[in-house]
Amino acid sequence: MTRAALAFAAALLASGPALAQTLRSPSNKLALNFRLSPEGEPLYQLSFGQKQVLKPSRLGVLLQGQPGFDKGLTVIKVDSAQADETWAPVWGEVKQIRNRYKELLVTLQQPGTEKRQMQVRFRLFDDGLGFRYEWPQHPNLQYFVVQQERTEFNLPANHKAFWIPGDYDSNEYAYQTTRLSEVNTLPITPIQLKAAPTTVQTPLMLKSDDGLYVNIHEAALVNYPAMMLNVDTKNYALGAQLVPTATGAAAYLQAPEHTPWRTVVVSNKATEVLASKLILNLNEPTKLQDVSWIKPQKFVGVWWEMHVNKASWNYSDTGNLKLASTDWNALKPNGRHGANTANVKRYIDFAAKHGIEGVLVEGWNVGWEDWHGNWKEEVFDFVTPYPDFDVQELQRYAVGKGVKLIMHHETSGSVTNYERRQDEALRFMKDHGYDAVKTGYVGRIIPRGEHHDGQWMVNHYNRTAEHMAKRQIMVDMHESVRPTGLHRTYPNWLASEAARGNEFNAWSEGNPPEHETILPFTRLMGGPMDYTPGVFQIKLESWNPERNKGRQVHTTLAKQLALYVTMYSPLQMVADLPEAYEQRLDAFQFIKDVPVDWDDTRVLLAEPGDYLTIARKAKGKDEWYLGAITDEQARNQQVKLDFLSPNTTYEATIYADGKGADWEKNPMVYQIRKQRVTSKSNLKLQLAAGGGTAISFKPAQR
Known part of the structure; x- marks a missing residue:
């Protein structure tokens, strides 16, 4: 300089x-x-x-x-x-x-x-x-x-x-x-x-x-x-x-x-x-000398099954419990608890089989019976598992499968409690092989009167990122202040939620089809978002017909694939249940292939609220991935492939909306085709209403 x-x-x-x-x-x-x-x-x-x-x-x-x-x-x-x-x-x-x-x-x-x-x-x-x-x-x-x-x-x-x-x-x-x-x-x-x-x-x-x-x-x-x-x-x-x-x-x-x-x-x-x-x-460079432990990754998790009412975070249905005085082994299990040892092993097996690096587990720790809405000081201690969650056994099992477990720390907004217990919680993580954590701040903040986006909490988020960096722990923060580029200073702060994520489709009126075309121009300007893409079972009634009646994700399946490219994050969730992917392994191949770290990015076509088409080059490889999405309007796009390396022939695998696809009426139909292309080629993309296209470009084998 x-x-x-x-x-x-x-x-x-x-x-x-x-x-x-x-x-x-x-x-x-x-x-x-x-x-x-x-x-x-x-x-x-x-x-x-x-x-x-x-x-x-x-x-x-x-x-x-x-x-x-x-x-x-x-x-x-x-x-x-x-x-x-x-x-x-x-x-x-x-x-x-x-x-x-x-x-x-x-x-x-x-x-x-x-x-x-x-x-x-x-x-x-x-x-x-x-x-x-x-x-x-x-x-x-x-x-x-x-x-x-x-x-x-x-x-x-x-x-x-x-x-x-x-x-x-x-x-x-x-x-x-x-x-x-x-x-x-x-x-x-x-x-x-x-x-x-x-x-x-x-x-x-x-x-x-x-x-x-x-x-x-x-x-x-x-x-x-x-x-x-x-x-x-x-x-x-x-x-x-x-x-x-x-x-x-x-x-x-x-x-x-x-x-x-x-x-x-x-x-x-x-x-x-x-x-x-x-x-x-405009952000300060990182002060970390060693960043080799920071690993962008994809992960599955015991998470979506709770949102679609197939399982619960809480082990028991008993409420009004006190953290220090409750005999958790004496509680009557409700039979719906998702974070049990056998179920977590199922996710570990799925991740290992498909080359997915991490498994997030929510609801593993005591306190979920009485955690939300009461402005309560002590809800979680972040170290005590439920009786059906065997920490040591799951650590052993994950290591044997080459998979890393991801910790979950929901604070219920009681941040003073979390700060008191954070050192012990991070020691517990390191002792049991966890080197990444998802934090949550649902609810009104304690200290009472402070806000999620005020000075006190801003200092907490930054302090937490710095504290975890010293312990070589990566963090993904939910319900935090919207990012402002601090992932340059704290590169272990891989992502935040800080916006209306994919989960809203499961328990509200959902995200309109234009939502994902606006977020890159708004929330993502400050940093990566853990949007949790990759939902294949678009119609949610199949998981629980009674409680999910009429609920669905407001995209086509092909658009869910494209979001892995258009919604940038070095931490991408493979959000659906394993059984949803097992039924559509051909489409799942794109999720397996798509990287989370890049050497180059080209924004090809964009208009906020309407459409977005982005191509990205994989880190250290001559492979490109393209994602194209639209709002509720169907669109045809002509895309030049001049971003590809010249004098190289690529095999393009195109994951597109199928015939008659529509985000509301027919969201799960898709088609996959392959063709050879070069940097001089053009592709015509046909995006259904609320739809998208995902493409991988790999050097063709002779």
């Missing part, structure tokens, strides 16, 4: 508070303008070529009990820098990432004798903007409380928006597609708590009428609450809304400190928004 700092004299800048600074991106695609208003308010604006991305928008931070950094400010120094480097992620969508930007660092000073300072650091890339607030060491600003931000994103028009409500405790909503002027969360049933009716979550995806795609999110969320956005439905202005702590303030800080980066990804092509690595580039 090369940095060239240029300092401007304070006397020069003091002559005019509105003196503007302009920064252009490395290839001049974007231009940033910064100035102070006559009232000393920091203002910035952003343009893409001749198109206005953001009109003049305010910046600033309000403090509790102290003068804020929002007006009456003067510029005392401006520095500039630039960088151009390439780095290799531990795992990811591409083998190498270029980090190229120009930077502007503006030092602002409050009026008065204390001369307290705040800096605004802008980094302008060819695909967008990142900026954050920084507080250097200063004798008159040491401990301080952020009450709220004045950060604005003032849009020039009434863009189309893809949004979910600004719920402080959940992101598990179906996306709404409206104009900004139509944002209103009141008709939507809240999952837990939410802010004002016009508050939405990030990442927020926007599209202008003249074809500009704008994505607003944040990067490197550390020691700070998540940022929601208040929508001014008349003026199309977005204002930062920080998730409050239990006291009502946003963040308790000590200088030197800085906020997360606020990010704006911009392009006139939807495909380039998905290809952006801006958020990753």
Whole structure:
């Protein structure tokens, strides 16, 4: 990296508070303008070529009990820098990432004798903007409380928006597609708590009428609450809304400190928004010296059978139990407990037979009889198995089959309890051969009054990832804050849920067919999602006709295959029951083949809410995999195969929707065909309503 700092004299800048600074991106695609208003308010604006991305928008931070950094400010120094480097992620969508930007660092000073300072650091890339607030060491600003931000994103028009409500405790909503002027969360049933009716979550995806795609999110969320956005439905202005702590303030800080980066990804092509690595580039490199133990993988699990009412998490149907005083061996088993030794062995056998690395087991530990909805402090101890779950025997059996068991830690929202017991729980894991864990945070948070997306919980998630890295444990977090690229810093943090996953099809109205075409433009902008694809038994009544009447997954079977490519994650669940796959081993072959780690990714076709086609190159192999999905509308696509290596003939195995396929009426019909192709070939894809196509490309055998 090369940095060239240029300092401007304070006397020069003091002559005019509105003196503007302009920064252009490395290839001049974007231009940033910064100035102070006559009232000393920091203002910035952003343009893409001749198109206005953001009109003049305010910046600033309000403090509790102290003068804020929002007006009456003067510029005392401006520095500039630039960088151009390439780095290799531990795992990811591409083998190498270029980090190229120009930077502007503006030092602002409050009026008065204390001369307290705040800096605004802008980094302008060819695909967008990142900026954050920084507080250097200063004798008159040491401990301080952020009450709220004045950060604005003032849009020039009434863009189309893809949004979910600004719920402080959940992101598990179906996306709404409206104009900004139509944002209103009141008709939507809240999952837990939410802010004002016009508050939405990030990442927020926007599209202008003249074809500009704008994505607003944040990067490197550390020691700070998540940022929601208040929508001014008349003026199309977005204002930062920080998730409050239990006291009502946003963040308790000590200088030197800085906020997360606020990010704006911009392009006139939807495909380039998905290809952006801006958020990753704004995160810190990992400090881990040894990353050889971090293994991207696929896994099956004792999980879906509970969602489809074929088994239960709880061992007994007795409720109101106390963790320390209950004789679990004396409880009457309900006969439906899924995490029993024999059943787990069945999953281990299936994984070993088909080359699947891991087996997740949920419901193995005591406490599930009385775990949800009671805001209870001590539910789980994370080390005591149910009487029918033999930890030692399953460890021995899994080792013999070459399969790794994956631990499950559901906290029931009682995070103070989990933090007290985490050391013992991780020792238990390592003693019994577990090196990956899925954590869960269902329910209201303890400490009471804190939110899933507030500063206290953000610190918990990051602390947990760091703690587990020291123990060489990989983690997949569910019900956590939405990711902001921290998997670069903590590469053992393989995935999160943090959105409405595939499971909602089993016990709600389900995810509409467009859902998976929106998620890559929203939730996945910040990092991988454990979406749990791969459901083959689309109609769920077959598992339990009485309790699953009318329920189904809202895709075709072929689309479930394509999701392994379009929904990026280094941790992909093979979500259905083994018997569902045993009946369709020909289609299951794609799941067995498709990698979870990649050398290259090409976003071929994309439009948020409509369709998505992506091709990826397997790590260390000359093999490509393609996934194409659509919403409720059937589509034909022409795909050029120019991403393939030239002068090589490949055998394409095409897993497509069958004749008459339809996500609702006929979802499980599919067809598989093979043909030889080269980089000069074109393929015509026919996607059924709610359907998709999955293709593997392997060098043809002579």
